[in-house]
Structures are given as C-alpha cells and as structure tokens.
Amino acid sequence: MRGKEVESLWEEVREVSLGNSVDRLHSRPTPIQFLRDFVSQNKPCIISNAISHWPGLSLWPAPSYLSTALSSSLVSLHLTPDGYADALVPHPLHPSLCFVSAHVQPTPFPQALNLICQPPNHLVAYLQQQNDCFRTEYRELESDCDGHIPWASEALGCLPEAVNLWIGNHLSQTSFHKDHYENLYAVVSGEKHFLLLPPTDVHRMYIREYPAARYSYSEESGEFRLELEEPVRYVPWSSVNPYPATGNEEQERSKFPLYFNGPKPFEVTVKAGEVLYLPSMWFHHVRQRPGDGGYTIAVNYWYDMQFDIKYAYFNFLQSLPYQSTDDPTIPESECEDSGPYASPKHLNSRFYSDESETNNVEEVNKDHGNV
Template identity: 90%
Template sequence: MIEKGVESLWEEVREVSLGNSVDRLLSPPTSLQFLRDFVSQNKPCIISNAISHWPALSLWLNPSYLSTVLSSSLVSLHLTPHGNADALVPHPLHPSTLCFVSAHVQPTPFPQALDLICQPPDHLVSYLQQQNDCFRTEYGELESDCDDHIPWASDALGCHPEAVNLWIGNHLSETSFHKDHYENLYAVVSGEKHFLLLPPTDVHRMYIREYPAARYSYSEESEEFCLELEEPQRYVPWCSVNPYPPAGTEKQERSKFPLYFNGPKPFEVTVKAGEILYLPSMWFHYVRQSPGEGGCTIAVNYWYDMQFDIKYAYFNFLQSLPYRSTDSPKMPESECEVSGSHASPNHESAAKDVEANKECEEV
C-alpha cells in the first residue's frame, strides 16, 4: 500500500540520513564540507563562530544605535492583532472555516517602529519582516555591520544570495508552518529563534490545503483591526497544522491532524545570538522567538536560489501521491476542498509553486 510506504519513509529518512537531532558545527565548514555533508543531503545544521567578526553582534544590542543610524529611514512595519501574520485565522464571513491572513503593512519611521516592537502596546503586535531583500534596501545604512554574503555558502552554492532580509520582532510574533524554495542561511544577532523543522518527505503530515486570502487593515484612529478578504478572490496553499494548539483544543487538533501529532517528532532547535542555522530548501519550519538584551530578537537571513534538480522532482512526485492516512481513513491528505473551492494539483509547475511561496513567506 502507498500509505504504508509513505509512513515508512518518514522513519527511514531519519534513520538513514538525518538522525535524531540537528548537527552542530563549532566552526564554519569548508565550502566542500558544506556542499557534501549538508546541501547535497538536504540536511540542516547549526554553525557557531561563523559571524563572530560582525560588528552587529555588539552594536545592535543597543537600540539607540539602531535608532540613530536609521533615524531618517522609513521601513515596512507589519502589524497584526496577535502576532499571527501569514497564518490561518477564522474566516470573517464564515467563522467555522479558515482563511489565510497577511499583516497590515505600514511605512513607519524606524525609531517609532523599534519602540512599538520593544515596548508593545496591548492592542497590536509589530514585526519588521519585509521579505524583499529589505536589508540591502530599507536598512542599507546597516550593511557594513554584517557580511554581504556567507563566503563558504556562496562558494558551495555557486552564487551570491538573491535576497538578504532583516528581521526584528519580539516574543509575541510567531511564524506558522511553511516551506521556502530557497537555501536559507539564518543568522541570529540578538535573542534566540526557536524552530520546529520537518523534512520535505513529511509533506503529507502538513495537511496542505488552499485557503481564501485575506489581509488585516489597521486604523490608527480607532486602534482596531479589520479582516478583509482579497478582491479578486485568491486562494493560498498553506499548512493546516498548528503544533501548539490553544488550551482546550489539543484533543480536537490531534484528531484532525493525526499524521502530524502521531508521527515522528519534529526536530526542535534553538538558534542563539552568534549562530547560523542552515535551513535547506523545502523544509517545513515553524518559528518562535525570545528577545535579547535590547528587548527584541534580531536576525539576518540570506536566501540563495535552490537547484531545481532531481530532489525537487522526487518531492513533487511524493507530494502528488494520493494518500489516505491509516489513522484517519476517511480524510485523504490529497483532499483540499475549502469552503467549496478546490486546491490546485499538487504537481503544479515549479514556477507557480515558487511564486506561491514568495507570496506567502516567515519566518
């Protein structure tokens, strides 16, 4: 049976390739070691002492330094009521169903944005997380505080990063499960990032379905959010699983998503200030964060283009398999109906798949 084979694959990938924990390197690898041991195997790792020379590690601990350097910068501040942008929330017209919501994005002077993050008011959660190469555009004055690329990664991957992004948030923001079609080098400068990771072979455990797209709209005058469906209507493929269900809903969530909760545990890693996480392309990840000395968590990530090679073909093949859980035989994983809409086929073209992920990308 396909079902038994897929479920065996989850365990075998861990036994043969990944092990039970994410490797930690005490020093940066050579480009050959990085390519051979991690990139080619699509295997994550955490690297220490790779950014110890960055001035950012000491300078950015002082919020006044950042506010002074970026005193005249207008930045894209993402606002949500609960810290749950790019996530699933109750549909504004049909609360028993879900929609995919994006944050309200507001151009804000950087010093004001940083104050809202470090001293959050009760009615909103602020996050600097614009994912459009923002570090080299909106935050260009800070570029000399970091490397413009990761040399051993660039050598191994044969290119420089397509985008470099800056992330500044607090403990209230979380990023829901998703995957990216990039090789991601994620460097933490202040605070800690807490990741749950699952390999691409676990795709059926994510219950990816299509949800109507919506967006928060925020009024400064009333200090209230409004949830608005996008027009024209658009649907976004997204992971349905929340690994941390709200209190009182755990039993219900476990029964809805048995493949996730009853299957192999996700890899749990904490990336501390001064460390880099290599997050391979197409790995599913959920992210929380803890603030550092300045009251916020700061990270810089480098997105390198992934190779659309045989690994991508294998993933698309696996994802396209009609799958019915042995735990929940009445709920086939390939079923993607949401509020009367039908998901696009799992074997969509690479271009469409990448575009969807660019529109939906955390964290």
C-alpha cells in the same frame, strides 16, 4: 495511496540520513564540507562562531545604536492584532479559516522599534519585509555584517538572491511553511526556536487551500479589520498548529493525527552568534525570544535552490493522493504545487505567489511567515 509505504518513508529518512537531531558545527565549514555533508543531502545544521566577526553582533542589541543609525529611514512595519500573519485565522463571514497577511505601513524606524520593544495591548509590530529589505531599507547597517556568507556562496555557486532583516518580539511567530530557497539564517540578538520537518513529511502537513485575506489597521480607532481579497484567491497552506491552545490539544490531535502521532519534528534553538542552514523545501515553524534590547534580530540569506532530481522527486511525492492508516475514512489529498510556487521560473516563491502576496516584483521575493 494507502499509508504504510509513505509512513515508513518518514522513519527511513531519519534512520538513513537525518538521525535524531540537527548537527551542530563549532566552526565554519569549508565550502566542500558544507556542500557534501549538508546541501547535497538536504540536511540542516547549526554553525557556531560563523558571524563572530560581525560588528552588528555587539552593536545591534542596543536600541540607541539602531535608532541613531536608522534615524531617517522609512521601513515597512507589519502589524497584526496577535502576532500571527501569513497564517490561518477564522474567516470573517463563515465558520471556516482564511489565510491572512499583515497590514503593512511605512514607518520611521525609531517609531517602529519603539512599538516592537513596548508593544501596546491592541497590536503586534514586526519588521519582516521579505523583499531583499536589508539591502534597500536598511542599507545604513550594511557595514555591520557580511553581504553574503562566503563559504556558502562558494558551495552553492552563487550570491544570495535576497538578504532580509527581521526585528520582532516574543509575540510574533511563523506558522508551518516551506521555501524554495537555500536559507542561511543568522541570529544577531535573542533566540529563534524552530520546528523542522523534511520535505518527505509533506503528507503530515495537511496542506489545504484557504481564501486569502489581509488585515487593515486604523491608527485613529486602533482597530483591525479582516478583509477578504477580491477577486477571491486561494492559498495552499499547512493546517497544522503544533502548539494548540490549552484545552484544544485533544481536538487538534484528532484532526491531524499524522502530524501529532508521527515522528517528532526536529527542535532547534538558534542563539545569537549562530547560523542555521535551513535546506530548501523543509517545513519550519518559528517562535522567538528577545535579547537584552527587548527584541530579536536576525539576518537571512536566500540562495537559489537547484531544481534537480530532488525537486522532481519531492514534487512527485507531494502529488500522490494519500489515505492515512490512522483514519482510513478521510483521504489526505494534498494540494499540488500550482502557480508560481511550482515552477522553476518563479524561483522567488514559497507557498503560492510567494511566502508572496501580490503579483508585483517587490512582493515576489516576500517570504510568507514571520520568521
């Protein structure tokens, strides 16, 4: 497919449905308003004053409170050398890229929090196990917030499939990805900075297949080792880095003209006390800024998406071979969704066996990305 038809779609979606910015609501919507104005239109929004009644909003920014409440808890700590996990990094053996996952180790919560608040030079720690971890590893905090978002649950007709807790510092960020979930993302401390692109922009993401790898960390040496998975497994992932390193800007722009020369992504900052509705299948890149406690905390609720005509439409759009008008010599042939990521029966999946990394039930709910 040549570019004009697809490229005009990117603009028309913004003109007809999305506008130029993400809507902000100053109070909780009614279920019918949320369903009509946002879920049915696959349109994000930010809701203020939606979690002002949570005790955690005032309690969790204090490290002493969390360390006391979770003093006996063993939690899944994700470790990387640079804050990039579920991301593309140089291949350890060849001049190419691979998709790498973090080293995960069970750690007493007070020790994990200390590594986040006072990061050593050689590693970045992040609490982000995406397997309904809030209701398993952090059960002691359940009375400090809601078990679900009532108006969202009524609008969506179900309770959340998973509730996850995220605690990290400014060094961790998430590469572009999408999820097959309706996501209600509540920030409790600090800020989250999102870049958002609608599903219709899929051809701008340069999705390619990369060999899967994983970090292995030695506490004795303090060193990381990057190990390719065996047998070899390939992960479809977005190749775009929206924040290229200084000096590499022109090179990145020339490699990914559809992203850098197309419509600007929606940029939103979600502050403590606010909730972002992130619709299913929207691409998002996330960075964060810590609050006064030295960390950012968020709770997100994953609700099952409807596999309806929108799902069929976006799958069809993604499957179209596409050749950019910016560079007619390089066809943009996107990877089709394959494996667990594509099938409704594998609902708990993101880019491959979901933002998931193994075939066991616990990992099936895991979200690829340090959001």
